[in-house]
Amino acid sequence: MRGALLGIGLAVTFFCATANAAPCPGNPNALGVSRELTVTAGDYSRLGTMQYRQTLPLADREVVLTFDDGPLPPYSDHVLAALAAECVKATFFLVGRHARAHPDAARRIYNAGHTIGTHSQNHPLSFDQISDGRVEHEIDDGIASVTAALGDSKALAPFFRVPGLRRTASVEAHLRTRSLVVWSSDTLADDWRPISSDQVLRLALSRLEARGKGVLLLHDIQARTVLMLPTLLAELKKRGFKIVHVISEGARPVLPEAPIAEAEPARPGWPRVSKVAAAPVKTAARSFWSTFAGLQAGPVKYDLHGSQ
Numbered sequence: 001m002r003g004a005l006l007g008i009g010l011a012v013t014f015f016c017a018t019a020n021a022a023p024c025p026g027n028p029n030a031l032g033v034s035r036e037l038t039v040t041a042g043d044y045s046r047l048g049t050m051q052y053r054q055t056l057p058l059a060d061r062e063v064v065l066t067f068d069d070g071p072l073p074p075y076s077d078h079v080l081a082a083l084a085a086e087c088v089k090a091t092f093f094l095v096g097r098h099a100r101a102h103p104d105a106a107r108r109i110y111n112a113g114h115t116i117g118t119h120s121q122n123h124p125l126s127f128d129q130i131s132d133g134r135v136e137h138e139i140d141d142g143i144a145s146v147t148a149a150l151g152d153s154k155a156l157a158p159f160f161r162v163p164g165l166r167r168t169a170s171v172e173a174h175l176r177t178r179s180l181v182v183w184s185s186d187t188l189a190d191d192w193r194p195i196s197s198d199q200v201l202r203l204a205l206s207r208l209e210a211r212g213k214g215v216l217l218l219h220d221i222q223a224r225t226v227l228m229l230p231t232l233l234a235e236l237k238k239r240g241f242k243i244v245h246v247i248s249e250g251a252r253p254v255l256p257e258a259p260i261a262e263a264e265p266a267r268p269g270w271p272r273v274s275k276v277a278a279a280p281v282k283t284a285a286r287s288f289w290s291t292f293a294g295l296q297a298g299p300v301k302y303d304l305h306g307s308q
């Protein structure tokens with residue numbers, strides 16, 4: 001599938017599309033999307049100042065939201081609901097085996113207008129230590145699984161984020177041969193750590209304020225991220241930040257609602273469900289959370305980055 005992209009060039013070119021000025025139904029004061037940014041094979045192949053010299057050409061107060069590790073209902077759907085309430089678009093880096101297990105959830109992310117990249121098949125936590133052969137399988141199987149879930153390879157952007165950001169020269173070489181844009185990030189909010197949603201919110205805002213702009217890496221499989229996301233979006237609006245939606249080149253296919261791929265039962269292993277309830281929430285996100293009846297008993301949390 002990626003073969004057609006070979007020869008286009010190993011770099012990435014950016015150019016801006018017209019701003020999305022569509023109104024947000026039911027929310028005239030929504031944060032919205034201020035503009036779209038198309039990222040194509042051209043001048044650069046790697047993004048994110050956490051690890052690389054190059055990053056997205058964002059203006060002051062511009063933010064790109066990214067979510068890793070999904071799809072995982074119900075959390076991914078709560079993230080979608082929070083983004084939809086503010087008419088915000090983001091980029092999701094899906095894990096192949098999660099897309100295989102929840103193809104309908106993968107398709108819901110796409111049909112909500114978000115951009116979808118991949119994040120390996122099994123999310124090995126030691127991506128910098130596994131063999132070249134396994135790296136290639138993880139990359140290719142992840143793409144195949146997410147493509148199968150979506151049902152159309154054109155729905156998938158040629159974007160890849162290395163699990164745990166554990167890049168190596170060898171990993172990047174494999175990604176280059178597939179003309180994949182390697183996404184690191186500009187900043188994090190530590191939402192995989194056992195901290196409260198308030199702490200995640202504070203980290204996200206303080207780090208974005210310190211940088212003034214940038215790509216923010218979050219996880220759509222974390223209860224604490226779901227809990228703080230409505231407040232984060234409200235605060236970004238209040239503080240004058242604007243959301244940039246990164247898209248890939250080419251027409252965006254319309255997918256039928258029904259999933260094409262057969263759902264597979266989730267395999268045991270990562271992410272492991274623990275029985276520890278999420279920390280108490282003291283933000284406006286509480287009312288958002290309480291609207292989801294199935295989760296009122298106390299959300300579970302996932303041990304994302306523990307050993308496999």
Ligand SMILES: [Zn+2]
Binds near residue numbers: 068069119163164
């Ligand atoms: Zn991840």
